[in-house]
Amino acid sequence: MTAPSLHTGRFGPNFPGKRCGAKTRAGGKCLKPASLGTPRCLTHGARGGAPRGEAHGMYKTGEHTIEAVAERRLKADAGRRSMKRVKLATRMCSLMGLFTVGADEEALTAKNWGKLIELRQQLEALDDPVSADPV
Template structure:
């Protein structure tokens, strides 16, 4: 029982009094089970609620890469438009 008393304590604070919760924190977390240490869904295939691929990590990464390419190409076109006539790169 001594190990339960010496466990790290929950760091959640009350909105009203400002006092800390002081319940034992879940192992590896900074808060207790009442304040969200066990919250959250698993990532990836373990989640099991895939409806479409609209927000997969791979798709979002490819969209960021495409947006970066578009930005670079737009800047290149602007540079070409602002050159004096007869001058080339």
């Protein structure tokens, strides 16, 4: 009886079929058998990838489509701009003395006019769709 060898298995050096041939990390060739109809083994791409469209297991419909996500982002951005408008308008009213915000009472002084003009410019920039910066 002969001594057992590492290559006495099913796909040893005397395997008559086609080998995978993919390059290994060590620099050699993959020694697994190629799958039927492809030049590679299952490890190196013989499965060929997933199907396109509804046949794919992770096909997205409804609220998860690219269009729906983009629409939600636009609505969220509009909401953020709206909240910023409210905060700027509240600050402007506070500077003009129309009402107080918190414990800080500010009167309309020459010092506050600069702040008021700056806030007004920020508010106008929010209304301009061209200069509105994406968040």
